Amino acid sequence: MSYWMKSLLLLPFVFVACVQAEPLQKSFSDWQLTCNNAAFCVARSFPGDNGLVMTLSRGAGVNDRPLLRIDYGSAYSGELPGGPLKENLLLDQRRLTPDLKHWSVEPHHLATSNAIAIDEFLAQTLDAHTMQLTYQAKATIPLSGMKAALLLMDDVQGRVNGASAWVKRGDRAPSDVPPVPQVPQLPARLPQPAPLTQEETSGLIDYGTWRVNTDNCSLDPLRREVSVAPLTDTKALLLISCEAGAYNVIDLAFEVTRSQPYVARGLTLTLPFTPPGRSDNQMELVNAEFDASSGLLYTFSKGRGLGDCGVATRWQYNGNDFVLAEYAEEKTCDAWHSSDKWPTLWVSQPPS
Structure with missing residues (x-):
C-alpha cells in the first residue's frame, strides 16, 4: 500500500487535500531518495x-515539474x-547516445524537464548496471539502486500502476494521482524589535556568562x-x-526579559516529525545564528569539517517559541x- 494511501485511509475523502506526506530519506545500494512533507x-x-x-527530482500531483540531470x-x-558528456558516456561498456533534442546541453552538464x-x-x-565516462574509468554512476529508489518515489506520490509512474506503470490516467499535500503556514512575522541598547547588551551578556543556569x-x-539579540x-x-567539537558548537537558548530583574526561560527546538534514523524529535542548537530583523533562527550541524553533509534548519519565532520553517539533511x-543544495525533508509556506 502506498504512503499516501496509508494516510488517506485515516481521513474522509473530502479531506484528501489536507493529507501530509511523511518525510523520508533512504538509501538503495548507491542511490539516495529524499522526500519532504510536500511529497x-x-x-x-x-x-x-x-x-x-x-x-532525478519530481513534485507530487499532476504538475510534477520533473527534472533529470547528469553532472x-x-x-x-x-x-x-575531459570532453563533453554527450559524446563520452558509456552504458554497461557500450556507447550511450541519448536523443538530446529536449535537453539542456553543456560540456559537463546535461538536463531535461521534458x-x-x-x-x-x-x-x-x-x-x-553502470554509466561511466570513456576517459575517466573512476567517474561512474552505479545504477543498481536507481529502480528501487524511483519505485519508492512513485509510491510516495501515489503513481504506482498509473500512466505517470516511472517504474511500475499501469493504465490509470496521468491525472489520477493524489493532490500535492498541504504544508504548514508559518506564523506572521512579528514587528521588528527595537535594537538593544549598549546597557541592555552589557547586562544581558553578563547575566548569560555568570548567572543563567548552565549547570x-x-x-x-x-x-x-554569549550572544544576545x-x-x-x-x-x-x-x-x-x-559544548564544542572540532567543527560544531552546541548552544543553549534562553528567552530573557530585556530589563532587570532578569527572568529567563529555556527554549528548545521541537521538530514536527521524527527524522529518519532518530528516535526523538528534539533538536540541539548546533552552530546557531539568529537574524533579529526577520526573527529567523538558523542551525547548521556539520557531518564533517568540509560541510558537505549534515543537517541545516530554519526556524521562525512566533512570540513564544520557534516554529520549524525548513529542514534539510x-x-x-x-x-x-553544500548545505544550500541539500534535499529538504520539511518545508513550509511563508506567512500570509
Whole structure:
C-alpha cells in the first residue's frame, strides 16, 4: 500500500487535500531518495566525489515539474578536465547516445524537464548496471539502486500502476494521482524589535556568562561565548555555547526579559516529525545564528569539517517559541553539494 494511501485511509475523502506526506530519506545500494512533507522527492547517485552524478527530482500531483540531470564536477571539485558528456558516456561498456533534442546541453552538464525525454532515458537505463565516462574509468554512476529508489518515489506520490509512474506503470490516467499535500503556514512575522541598547547588551551578556543556569554545560564559563539579540521590545534571545567539537558548537537558548530583574526561560527546538534514523524529535542548537530583523533562527550541524553533509534548519519565532520553517539533511558525505543544495525533508509556506 502506498504512503499516501496509508494516510488517506485515516481521513474522509473530502479531506484528501489536507493529507501530509511523511518525510523520508533512504538509501538503495548507491542511490539516495529524499522526500519532504510536500511529497517532493529527489533521488541521486553517490558517491559524488568520483565526479559524476545523476539526479532525478519530481513534485507530487499532476504538475510534477520533473527534472533529470547528469553532472560532471561539483562545487567542491570545480570544473574537471575531459570532453563533453554527450559524446563520452558509456552504458554497461557500450556507447550511450541519448536523443538530446529536449535537453539542456553543456560540456559537463546535461538536463531535461521534458517528461517524454525522461521516459526515453529511463527506458534505456533502469535495468542497466553502470554509466561511466570513456576517459575517466573512476567517474561512474552505479545504477543498481536507481529502480528501487524511483519505485519508492512513485509510491510516495501515489503513481504506482498509473500512466505517470516511472517504474511500475499501469493504465490509470496521468491525472489520477493524489493532490500535492498541504504544508504548514508559518506564523506572521512579528514587528521588528527595537535594537538593544549598549546597557541592555552589557547586562544581558553578563547575566548569560555568570548567572543563567548552565549547570549541564561542559565548557568552562571563561571559554563560553554569549550572544544576545532582540526578540521583541521586551524580550531578548541569549545563545550560550555549551559544548564544542572540532567543527560544531552546541548552544543553549534562553528567552530573557530585556530589563532587570532578569527572568529567563529555556527554549528548545521541537521538530514536527521524527527524522529518519532518530528516535526523538528534539533538536540541539548546533552552530546557531539568529537574524533579529526577520526573527529567523538558523542551525547548521556539520557531518564533517568540509560541510558537505549534515543537517541545516530554519526556524521562525512566533512570540513564544520557534516554529520549524525548513529542514534539510544530507546523510552522504561525498563532497557533492553544500548545505544550500541539500534535499529538504520539511518545508513550509511563508506567512500570509
